Amino acid sequence: MSSEAPATGSARAGLWLRHDLRLRSNPALAAAAKLNGAEQPIPALILLCPQQMHEHDWAPIKWDLYYRHLHEFVKSAAAAGIALSIQVIESWQVAPKAVKRFAEQQQLSEVHVNVEYPLHEVRRDRAVKALLEQQGVAWHGHHGNLVVPPVLTTQTGTIYQKFTPFAKAWRQHLREQLGHNGLPFMQPVERRCKVAAAVVPEVDYPRQDSSAWVVGEDAVYQQLQGYIEERVTAYAAERDLPGLDTTSRLSPYWELGMLSPWQAVQQLAQLSPDFPDALDQGPDVWLTELIWREFYQHLMFHVPRLNYGKAFLKHTDAMQWREDADSFQRWCEGRTGFPIVDAGMRQLAAEGWMHNRVRMIVAHFLVKDLLLDWRLGEQFFMRHLIDGSFPANNGGWQWSASTGTDAAPYFRVFNPTLQSEKVDPDGSYIRRWVKELADCPKQHIHAPGKWLKDRKRSDYPQPIVDHKVARERFLAAFKAL
Template identity: 50%
Template sequence: MRQAIWFRSDLRTLDNPALFSASNTEQPPVAIFYVCHETWSEHNWAPIKVDFLWRNLEALQQSLSEKGIQLEVQLVPKFSQVPGALREFCRRNNIEQVHINAEYTLDEKRRDAAVDAVLSQDNIELVTHHGNLLVAPGQVRTQQGDYYKKFTPFNRRWRQVVNEMNDSEPVQVGPFSPTSASELPGCPVARKDSSHWPAGEQEALGKLGQFIGHCVEDYQQARDVPAESGTSQLSAYLALGVIGPQTAARALHEFSPEFPFGLPCGADTWLTELAWREFYQHLMYFVPRLSKGESFQTETDNIRWLDNEEGFQRWCEGRTGYPIVDAGMRQLTSTGWMHNRLRMITANFLVKDLLVDWRKGEAFFMQHLIDGSFPANNGGWQWSASVGTDAVPYFRVFNPVRQSEKFDPDGNYIRKWVNELDDVPTKHIHSPHSWLQQQRSNNYCEPVVEHKFARERFLTTFKQVKHG
């Protein structure tokens, strides 16, 4: 029986159950990837993410050809065209089973349901695996059998489920006779250079090894200091599935025989980040309205946001007059990545200081992030805006100057990204305007809003929907 694997957000050979199952035959499977560029644009994919995907596709194609598996890449502009294209692919290759790793957001679920309906007409089976998560939606339930709406109890139960799973060896694909890799088609959309991020599964595994071996012990403290490279830098690889969560979790096993319990602080904190990633995907699966731009806390959809286009543009361009905010936004637009602490600070500022609809910021992040993941980005924005599950309480409004003093005390991160402030002494760097006014030249912008006023405005607006 001829098997196929349809690659999506799982561009790897290690710990890929769909690929492993499709390869569990005497003859090699055939592999397909669809470039749905018009749908990607509708989903706000960043040009740097497209470039990173393309480079990882090339690496995967080469890696598969060495194992004797041919990966075909087709341009199929929209998700709605995939069912017909996949049926033709299966007919051409005499396929009886197609293996996939599930995706959990609404458009992807609808696409897969449509594919299943079309293939079943030809008696072709669509076999679903859960290689993109450690724990599939539905495996983590409350005592009442419901999904978790809060992270802390989810994390507790999720770890119990992980602990109960069989700790298997890495799942490898046995080699068939090597074949030559075919050419990728031309990329049909704009790309932004992602070469700062090495592409390919081996590079991702090397980054993981470097992080676990040298950085994870300090992760709990270092992850909050944006001037240091204290994070794993694996999010872009996880978003495209170049590395799987099973591989990432297995790397932590060495720290504790009772895994996922008994881990030292840094490793435990990083595992919690993997749990957050899974929590947001579970929520997307169980709460379809999250895929439609709606808030988890439905009453907050009635907030009256300001039509503040000038403020939004100044935020996008890193010209708010708040150095830590501007540094974060400039890092994002320049590199396609932003430190996680800065993602929280900049999001909080847009929503609570400028009273701009969080959905505008959510879309802007996706349009620029190399690691843009819809569930994680949506969850983070709803958290920052106090409209999501587990959200930061609405009355907690970050003071950008205090955040700056706390997490960038010497101003090193600010000076790296806001070069107008190169000469500002450290004691003035977080709120530099009074010092700058005494200088002969000053080309740094004035604050777009006064924080104390903005805080009161936000609280008044939010109370109207929270308390009627």
């Protein structure tokens, strides 16, 4: 099944678009455009695979955002002379043949892509590359989805297993890149031809309304610009406060490739002539969060077992997790009796998004208070997050579970009530998402059990676990490894 806007003329270079539906900061597109010349359209292929989305636990709201953006992208691509062929395929196993057929139809001598780094995507691309080269079609991979591709190693040639030295090496690599090449491919590709817009085919996959999130490359880029210009300064001081609107909410756009991380670098570079040095605290801490994203991508590339549900720290795979379907269900539904946990889970259900600090709190609670396998939470997040990124999600869950590289030490067990008091001191975040506590006074909002009992209220549950007892249970289980 396909919807095609055929290319004409003698175009030689084609493009296979994946998580990179953008005209700006797209090195694969820039390379294909340069080879074809401004007068010729650029043949480009998009493959949609519902089976793969299901296997990779794509959230319905994530798919809805991508699908809405795709409708915008076909219009901007047509105006830029990109002749799209959009095809729905049954599985990634047929991707090599689909790309080969596309190359034959368009009489291509080269196919350009932006490299993807997870294990299954690497294997898929190797198969496509091999089949194309058998037909005499060259394969060119460009590093358009990370600022620093997975090339960093320690002085002894091993991968970085700790974030701090990785971040130091990452910043040094960026300094060298900026010094040698400047910012790459930041402007949209200029074309002097137009083609008809491709028709986006229907896809059989569940959808959840994502209309609260903008789509279209210009709108997304403007959101990035606005955040850097107006709000990033306060990021360091306010990033842990979920009741305030202080985070960029750009993570879905990086995950789906509507933005490239280089575009964030471009905006931050305008804040300091010595970038990436001499940034104020807010922008510098925000940049550090981008480096965390790339750190987890590097780990996923270099440590294949992470792609198979294994812990980074091998001995922790022997952890004896409890089986408690009822407690897990109550965690999923935001009915644990711990308001900050329940607020986060209800926000996730409603918005497909959760504040990063609250993600850490609810993850710690599932693993260390309920003693439930971190993989349960990892999968649940992926099935509901609009920004669900396998490397970042896996890294975050393993950090919280003390099973990952550079993870929180096992004896660091978040007290959900103290965390609540710290990150939501006035209870505004809790009241927004836990409607049963809308009238609960500030002094009781973080632990409302007694307040509810005194009023004979049963509309909000009592805590499902005693934190002190649960903490000792987790520590004993971890020490037994």
